[in-house]
Amino acid sequence: MFQFRDPVHGFIEVSEDELKIINSLPFQRLRNIHQLGTTYLVYHGAEHTRFGHSLGVMHLTSRVFDAVTSKTTKLFSDDDNENMCKTAWYRQILRIIGLTHDLGHAPFSHASEELLENGVKHEDYTRSIIFNTEIGDYIRDIGKQFKLKYGDIYDITPELIWMIYEGTEITNEKFIIPDFFFLRSFMDGELDCDKMDYLLRDSLYCGVTYGKYDLNRFVSTLVPYKKEHTLQLAIERGGIQALEEFILARYFMFIQVYFHKTRRYLDKALVSCLKTILPSGKYPKDENEFVKWDDVRVLNLISQSNEPQVIDFKNRKVMTCIKESKAHGEKFEKRNIKLIYNHLEKIYNDKVMYDSVDKAAHKLTPFVGNRDDDSGKGIMIVEEKTGEVGNLMEESVILASLVNPIGISRIYASREISKEAIDNINDFLATSED
Numbered sequence: 001m002f003q004f005r006d007p008v009h010g011f012i013e014v015s016e017d018e019l020k021i022i023n024s025l026p027f028q029r030l031r032n033i034h035q036l037g038t039t040y041l042v043y044h045g046a047e048h049t050r051f052g053h054s055l056g057v058m059h060l061t062s063r064v065f066d067a068v069t070s071k072t073t074k075l076f077s078d079d080d081n082e083n084m085c086k087t088a089w090y091r092q093i094l095r096i097i098g099l100t101h102d103l104g105h106a107p108f109s110h111a112s113e114e115l116l117e118n119g120v121k122h123e124d125y126t127r128s129i130i131f132n133t134e135i136g137d138y139i140r141d142i143g144k145q146f147k148l149k150y151g152d153i154y155d156i157t158p159e160l161i162w163m164i165y166e167g168t169e170i171t172n173e174k175f176i177i178p179d180f181f182f183l184r185s186f187m188d189g190e191l192d193c194d195k196m197d198y199l200l201r202d203s204l205y206c207g208v209t210y211g212k213y214d215l216n217r218f219v220s221t222l223v224p225y226k227k228e229h230t231l232q233l234a235i236e237r238g239g240i241q242a243l244e245e246f247i248l249a250r251y252f253m254f255i256q257v258y259f260h261k262t263r264r265y266l267d268k269a270l271v272s273c274l275k276t277i278l279p280s281g282k283y284p285k286d287e288n289e290f291v292k293w294d295d296v297r298v299l300n301l302i303s304q305s306n307e308p309q310v311i312d313f314k315n316r317k318v319m320t321c322i323k324e325s326k327a328h329g330e331k332f333e334k335r336n337i338k339l340i341y342n343h344l345e346k347i348y349n350d351k352v353m354y355d356s357v358d359k360a361a362h363k364l365t366p367f368v369g370n371r372d373d374d375s376g377k378g379i380m381i382v383e384e385k386t387g388e389v390g391n392l393m394e395e396s397v398i399l400a401s402l403v404n405p406i407g408i409s410r411i412y413a414s415r416e417i418s419k420e421a422i423d424n425i426n427d428f429l430a431t432s433e434d
Contacts, residue, residue: 004055008200012059017145018099020138022055025291026103026129030054032294036202037111038266039257041316043206050102050109056197058098061186064193065091067219068233075224075231076179085150090179092146093156094186096139097165101187101194103129104290106283107298111267115274117285123166128287130158178231182224190247190362190379191222191233199249202257210252218242225380225389234380235392243379244398251361254406261321264355265412266313273310277301319353319412322422329407337409343428344411344421351414352421360405364393 002019004012014022021027030050040046069075069087076086104125106112113122130136136158143156163169167184170177186193196215203211221239225232235243257263275281277298284290302310323340325333334356341354364379379392393400413421 006052006056006059008052008056008197008204009059012055014055014058017138017142018058018095020141021096021099021135024134024138026133026135027051027054027100029291029294030102030105032296033105034108034295035198036206036257037108037263038270039206039260039263041266042260042263043208043257045207046202046205048201048205050105053198053201054099054102056201057101057187057193058095060193060196061094061098062091064186064196064219064222064233065094068222068224072224072226075226085154086179089146089150089154089156090183092142093161093164094183096142096156096161097183097187098193100130100135100161101126101165103135106290107293107295108267108270111270112274112283112298114271115278115282117282120285125287125290127162127166129291130162132287133291178226178229182231182233185233189233190364191235191243195250196246199246199253202253203249206257208253208257210256211249213245213249214242218246223382225382232380234382234389236384237381237390238384240381240392240396243392244396247362247364247399247402251402251406254359254361255327259357259406259408261324261410262318264357264410265319265321265353268353268355269309269313269318273302273305273307273313274298276307276310277305320415320418321410322413322418323411323425325407325409327406327408328404329409334407334409337411340425340428341411344413344424347424348413348417348421351417353412354410355412356407356409358405358407362399362402364399364403 001013001015004014006012028051033050034040034046035048035050035053036046074080074083076090077083102122104122104127106116106122106125110122116122116125130139139156139158139161143160146154146156160174163172163175164180164183165187167181167188169175185191188194196218199211199213200215203209218239221236221242223234223236225234283293302314305311323337325337329337338354338356341352344352345354381390381392381395383389411425
């Protein structure tokens, strides 16, 4: 085994075969992809990358999987030997998914995703990289070893990894229900390991406390919930407060960091720069060309450009936010801000800018009366001693208030006209009231 010393999780162990994936060029590229886009220009410590995050997610998938499977015998099969084989197989599959899930991110991560080809998402690049680069060969090598040790049915291929991660090929004869849905929830759900890592990592590097929660307590109270054709992650009643802290941490990180007014502006400014310096204003569609692009290459091109908007970005010339809605602005409030912007744009043209974001920090749904939900959508609470099952949204008053998405609208103005623009807003609002 090899070790990486991680500032969030301590020592992260990887196998020799996993290390081959990590040492590959497509994975090493992640060392030069900022985890939080332009956030480092606001929170100067946020220099962390997708590389460390991917290692952290891989580590957490197996840590959580081990904690959950240790609490239930014969979780995947009534046959002891088959259950043992499946447990080892699923654990390795999860580690590969956690390790490779962010391979397709564009430079500066989500900040420049709109410059991907129309209809293409970073997940599409991830799939292509897993399938068509040396990483696919390394995954197949791991699969060959599992076949030798456990039997042919325990093969691991890029196609299998993607089938589980994407979770849409449920009619495929190789799609094992409910096991594969269970594995997918480790990476895409309200209790997933992706969120577990990036909240702690982003909080640490940004120098804020909003994203912190009790990881040890949280993991120790996770349990499997199985009913008929459903198998999902649930939590013991004693872990409700740890789960609430986890969900609130993400909410506060969205409000204070991910949707920070200056970070949102700089992300847009970066996209404006890239449209002028990228060939055809887009990233290449071919995965072998795409992986040649990272933050270093983008910043090098920006340093060589003399386009006005690029110079403004290089000099960190940031517009001032002069009007902002509440975090959960009502429709009329957001509509009014857009009307104000339309008014200002006629006067100041490109010296003002409008930004609006509408996103739920968590996909929480109100409790509708079914305490024994087996749809797999609700977060289930399991009583440790009696096995009684309840729904989180029935029991948590705090989380019931977070169902509505965060919706923030903002107007920015160039510094030289910001005071005049604010006066203009006040005049406009006074006239509207009359």
